[in-house]
Amino acid sequence: MSGAVGREAVFPTRQSLGLMKNKLKGAEIGHSLLKRKSEALTKRFRDITRRIDEAKQKMGRVMQIAAFSLAEVSYAVGGDIGYQIQESAKQARFRVRAKQENVSGVLLPTFESYTQEGVNDFGLTGLGKGGQQIQRCRETYARAVETLVELASLQTAFLILDEVIKVVNRRVNAIEHVIIPRTENTIKYINSELDELDREEFYRLKKVSGKKQRDVAAADAEILAARQKKAEEQAANPKVPDATAIFVQEEEATDVLGEQEDNDVIF
Amino acid sequence: MAASAATYKERQFLAVIGDEDSVTGLLLAGIGHVTEPPESQRNFLVVDSKTETSEIERAFQNFTQERKDIAVLLINQHIAERIRHSVDTFADPFPAVLEIPSKDHPYDPEKDSVLKRVRRLFGE
Numbered sequence: 001m002s003g004a005v006g007r008e009a010v011f012p013t014r015q016s017l018g019l020m021k022n023k024l025k026g027a028e029i030g031h032s033l034l035k036r037k038s039e040a041l042t043k044r045f046r047d048i049t050r051r052i053d054e055a056k057q058k059m060g061r062v063m064q065i066a067a068f069s070l071a072e073v074s075y076a077v078g079g080d081i082g083y084q085i086q087e088s089a090k091q092a093r094f095r096v097r098a099k100q101e102n103v104s105g106v107l108l109p110t111f112e113s114y115t116q117e118g119v120n121d122f123g124l125t126g127l128g129k130g131g132q133q134i135q136r137c138r139e140t141y142a143r144a145v146e147t148l149v150e151l152a153s154l155q156t157a158f159l160i161l162d163e164v165i166k167v168v169n170r171r172v173n174a175i176e177h178v179i180i181p182r183t184e185n186t187i188k189y190i191n192s193e194l195d196e197l198d199r200e201e202f203y204r205l206k207k208v209s210g211k212k213q214r215d216v217a218a219a220d221a222e223i224l225a226a227r228q229k230k231a232e233e234q235a236a237n238p239k240v241p242d243a244t245a246i247f248v249q250e251e252e253a254t255d256v257l258g259e260q261e262d263n264d265v266i267f
Numbered sequence: 268m269a270a271s272a273a274t275y276k277e278r279q280f281l282a283v284i285g286d287e288d289s290v291t292g293l294l295l296a297g298i299g300h301v302t303e304p305p306e307s308q309r310n311f312l313v314v315d316s317k318t319e320t321s322e323i324e325r326a327f328q329n330f331t332q333e334r335k336d337i338a339v340l341l342i343n344q345h346i347a348e349r350i351r352h353s354v355d356t357f358a359d360p361f362p363a364v365l366e367i368p369s370k371d372h373p374y375d376p377e378k379d380s381v382l383k384r385v386r387r388l389f390g391e
Binding site: 053151 | 363
């Protein structure tokens with residue numbers, strides 16, 4: 001994976017170097033924040049899974065007790081009341097309400113059970129006999145359903161957290177293994193490219209100054225040669241100094257104009 | 268997954284798919300609800316040995332996909348076994364599908380779709 005990160009398509013300029021450095025800093029901060037979020041969620045997640053396990057065990061027990069109390073009912077009533085109950089069910093008395101809980105920015109819904117007052121579909125059930133058992137059975141089942149609702153909210157939280165943790169971990173990994181290496185690569189690339197430019201510039205300057213030095217040296221040598229020649233001529237033929245002087249000065253004037261101009265008094 | 272408030276604010280009922288005893292008991296607790304006359308949809312389904320699997324399947328789809336007022340779906344584990352594929356593939360947070368034991372079939376944590384996921388996450 002890390003081999004294929006590449007780099008971003010930017011021009012290697014100082015400005016984009018600054019941008020990339022900022023980006024890297026941002027990515028590192030984001031990474032550490034997400035990591036912490038993921039840890040907090042995972043902690044919560046483990047807590048929830050443990051509670052789910054417990055609640056499932058508890059549910060097994062509670063449902064057993066409830067089933068037993070229903071058996072008591074059918075014994076007391078002396079017949080099947082299932083049909084009667086199914087037919088008389090009209091309005092839910094036992095309802096749930098969803099609330100939200102915030103765990104590091106993730107909204108987890110929790111169900112809360114409540115009973116709708118004034119609704120009773122089974123007022124006449126067990127009127128003949130077994131009314132007391134039915135009453136007890138209802139209470140038992142109501143408690144059992146409360147356990148079930150609790151379990152349901154744990155389970156919902158479990159599913160949502162599972163999903164969220166996956167997403168967060170994916171982001172953490174993406175930042176850690178793709179974005180940060182790529183930004184680092186880009187910074188490296190920009191740096192090397194800038195260094196290269198620096199070297200090129202330095203070399204160019206060196207070349208230019210070398211050329212200038214060579215030119216100056218050549219000019220110096222020429223002047224020197226001219227002077228020597230003049231000295232020799234003067235030494236050999238001192239009678240006509242003016243003509244040679246004119247000649248030399250003409251020669252020099254073509255080379256280095258400014259310095260020698262004052263000597264042109266002869267004209 | 269951002270569970271927006273609208274997706275579950277309306278959900279206030281429980282639904283049951285179960286054998287007669289479980290449904291009776293849960294109805295006694297007061298979870299039974301029948302919608303207004305034109306459709307008169309019940310939020311419970313009694314399953315016995317004669318009930319077709321396709322009917323269970325349809326009720327399951329109805330409670331999980333179509334109806335938006337159900338917060339928790341309770342289903343007997345031995346019935347969930349019959350439509351195991353649908354139960355296992357249903358992964359939305361709402362409604363919460365809960366497998367419950369029945370009188371004749373004790374609860375087996377190994378088969379529960381959520382507990383299976385829990386186990387898998389802990390690598391057991």
